[in-house]
Amino acid sequence: MGNDSLTITDNRTGKTYEIPITDGTIRAMDLRQIATSKDDFGLMSYDPAFTNTASCRSAISFIDGDKGILQYRGYPIEQLAEQSSFLEVSYLVVHGELPTAAQLKAFVHNITVHTIIHENIKKFVDGFHYDAHPMGILVSAVGALSTFYPDAKKIFDVQSRQTQMSRLIAKMPTLAAFAYRHSVGMPYAYPDNDLSYAGNFLNMMFKKTELKYTPDPALEHALDVLFILHADHEQNCSANAMRSVGSSQVDPYSAVAAATAALYGPLHGGANEAVLRMLTEIGSVKNVPEYVKRVKAGEFRLQGFGHRIYKNYDPRAKIIKRIAEEVFEVTGKSPLIDIALELERIALADDYFISHKLYPNVDFYSGIIYQAMNFPVDMFPVLFAIGRTPGWIAQWQEMLLDKEQRIARPRQVFIGASRRDYLPMERRPA
Numbered sequence: 001m002g003n004d005s006l007t008i009t010d011n012r013t014g015k016t017y018e019i020p021i022t023d024g025t026i027r028a029m030d031l032r033q034i035a036t037s038k039d040d041f042g043l044m045s046y047d048p049a050f051t052n053t054a055s056c057r058s059a060i061s062f063i064d065g066d067k068g069i070l071q072y073r074g075y076p077i078e079q080l081a082e083q084s085s086f087l088e089v090s091y092l093v094v095h096g097e098l099p100t101a102a103q104l105k106a107f108v109h110n111i112t113v114h115t116i117i118h119e120n121i122k123k124f125v126d127g128f129h130y131d132a133h134p135m136g137i138l139v140s141a142v143g144a145l146s147t148f149y150p151d152a153k154k155i156f157d158v159q160s161r162q163t164q165m166s167r168l169i170a171k172m173p174t175l176a177a178f179a180y181r182h183s184v185g186m187p188y189a190y191p192d193n194d195l196s197y198a199g200n201f202l203n204m205m206f207k208k209t210e211l212k213y214t215p216d217p218a219l220e221h222a223l224d225v226l227f228i229l230h231a232d233h234e235q236n237c238s239a240n241a242m243r244s245v246g247s248s249q250v251d252p253y254s255a256v257a258a259a260t261a262a263l264y265g266p267l268h269g270g271a272n273e274a275v276l277r278m279l280t281e282i283g284s285v286k287n288v289p290e291y292v293k294r295v296k297a298g299e300f301r302l303q304g305f306g307h308r309i310y311k312n313y314d315p316r317a318k319i320i321k322r323i324a325e326e327v328f329e330v331t332g333k334s335p336l337i338d339i340a341l342e343l344e345r346i347a348l349a350d351d352y353f354i355s356h357k358l359y360p361n362v363d364f365y366s367g368i369i370y371q372a373m374n375f376p377v378d379m380f381p382v383l384f385a386i387g388r389t390p391g392w393i394a395q396w397q398e399m400l401l402d403k404e405q406r407i408a409r410p411r412q413v414f415i416g417a418s419r420r421d422y423l424p425m426e427r428r429p430a
Ligand code: CMC
Pocket: 233, 236, 267, 268, 269, 271, 295, 300, 301, 302, 303, 304, 305, 306, 307, 308, 309, 356, 358, 361, 362, 363
């Protein structure tokens, strides 16, 4: 074996093994040959929370956390946010290349004609309690779509996959808006296919009695960019859920329901809500230094700061900060933005944050924008889910077509009781 290998000596047996290194990884299965005897199962790697384990080979998004780089299919997020649209980015993420004009037109058409949902789904949403969290409704409603499209089971049929992808990207905003309107007791607003993807979502969210809703172009653009920024983020918790559940070869609606459920958790899709609460609690720019002092004393964490992967400024946070200014020109400035800016200014000059490599992440400014646009806090993770849907679909398809992938089934290190005999009730200790 050449230089691209790892030599391991098992000190239990004195035996030496050479294991190939490919793309900076060794295969965990290559460890299995390392055993103490014929009866020994062989060595496994132990990696709770997958902090140093690659579960797949992927060509969708690339992150360099130290440099603060995010690319979808090789294109820098900054260029896509500046020059592309969410549906074009969806095409790119799902199909791997930027579309031609004709391909984009067909793609947008396919999404647009699928925005309506079956009337029975409306009845299903009606069944939720009046104050149901819209994310809980979304998880259930998107899973329920599988019962309306039994053809979705044909996951190895290219045409069927394309149809389900269009349906999912098209219907997530409709389900999301219906979930919101149910939770506030407003009649549902049907999709308006004359509008853009983001414009139609604003229509379904905020239309009142007017005959036709006209979205503000600046808010429509801001929302479109926010969707772009959330489109994919390599093997995060929900992408991993999508792949893991999808690996059982279930239909994509059920797998997206699982991914959406993963996003529901506060450690994944809920941080921007925490940022908003924190800024409200700080209350005023003059209270910022004291708050930072308490963070440094370990009383609590600065919400919207730090990231498992980014050890530099999250590139999405920079773009969101710029978009915030465009939004505030329409909505008026949020009083929270000055507190956020001061918090960022003080933190970025402070030794604690510098030495811990803590920078603003995507959630630091997004909640302030959503709030300024009149989205209630409960809808924040729902907005994230709409933006992330093309990423989930791309991850799912890549997994399905990857010959190396099989049903995801991790190993465990068993630490429970060894074999023992069943004790009848009367013989058990009190
Ligand atoms: N404020 C203050 N100290 C922090 C923070 C913070 N926000 N984040 C990390 N630290 C400190 C932490 O106390 C620890 O210090 P020490 O080594 O002295 O004990 C060190 O930094 C490493 O922390 P960690 O918890 O091991 O880092 P992690 O990579 O496991 O956590 C994180 C990443 C995002 C969970 C964490 O930074 C955090 O809790 N941030 C606040 C919540 C937040 O903004 N979450 C949104 C993440 S972005 C969402 C997405 O991309 O989907």
